[in-house]
Amino acid sequence: MNYLFVVAHPDDEVLGAGATIHKFVEEGNEVAIATLANHVAARANISSTLTQDQSNAMKILGVSRCYTADFPNIQMNIVPHLNLVQFIERCIEDFEADSIYTHHPADTNNDHVMTSYAAQAASRLFQRKEGVPSLKQFVYMEVPSSTEWSLNTSANRFLPNLFVEIGKSGVEIKLRALSAYEGVMRSYPHPRSIEAIQGLAAYRGGQAGCNYAEAFETVFLRD
Numbered sequence: 001m002n003y004l005f006v007v008a009h010p011d012d013e014v015l016g017a018g019a020t021i022h023k024f025v026e027e028g029n030e031v032a033i034a035t036l037a038n039h040v041a042a043r044a045n046i047s048s049t050l051t052q053d054q055s056n057a058m059k060i061l062g063v064s065r066c067y068t069a070d071f072p073n074i075q076m077n078i079v080p081h082l083n084l085v086q087f088i089e090r091c092i093e094d095f096e097a098d099s100i101y102t103h104h105p106a107d108t109n110n111d112h113v114m115t116s117y118a119a120q121a122a123s124r125l126f127q128r129k130e131g132v133p134s135l136k137q138f139v140y141m142e143v144p145s146s147t148e149w150s151l152n153t154s155a156n157r158f159l160p161n162l163f164v165e166i167g168k169s170g171v172e173i174k175l176r177a178l179s180a181y182e183g184v185m186r187s188y189p190h191p192r193s194i195e196a197i198q199g200l201a202a203y204r205g206g207q208a209g210c211n212y213a214e215a216f217e218t219v220f221l222r223d
Contacts, residue, residue, distance in 0.1 A: 001098045002099070004095055005017060005102070007034070007035055008037055008076070009036075011050070012103070018174035019171060031065070037070075049182065057177040106147075123135055
């Protein structure tokens with residue numbers, strides 16, 4: 001399977017699915033990351049070397065293919081929707097993606113929401129363009145410190161129905177990858193603390209009877 005993770009910012013891919021990404025790679029799948037915004041404006045305490053940080057994190061996870069765009073951080077709502085969609089479509093085509101993992105649309109971070117909407121639109125590319133492989137899966141992920149803040153009660157909140165068992169070693173590799181991002185991790189009880197990351201993995205594992213897990217919401221699955 002070719003798994004394409006479409007995220008708004010560097011670090012989102014590790015926060016949402018770092019251990020799962022590593023597991024997919026270890027199982028022999030192809031994984032690529034598509035990042036829409038690489039600016040650091042309005043991101044307090046985040047490194048100005050995000051692109052290099054992401055490269056270092058991907059080496060830890062075993063990912064060798066990354067696509068990056070230069071859309072403005074915390075301003076993707078003013079970028080033409082078509083521009084976001086077409087960037088993701090180019091990634092889908094080049095990577096021959098079978099599966100897309102992206103942000104949940106009820107996330108409180110506006111860039112995450114815009115990325116999710118664009119990924120949803122791009123997921124239909126195989127129906128619009130001949131020769132593009134049809135997607136087998138479309139999945140939402142949770143990004144700690146953002147997805148749980150779904151304050152819009154009129155929207156459907158993140159409701160996991162897919163749990164990937166990662167084990168304690170998966171949690172450790174996720175924390176190693178996160179440590180490659182300068183300034184991302186915080187002190188407990190922040191959701192991006194070591195204790196909170198470990199606790200969430202334990203909780204999600206307990207929900208599904210797994211030895212630690214990352215949780216996702218499958219939107220569609222085609223066998």
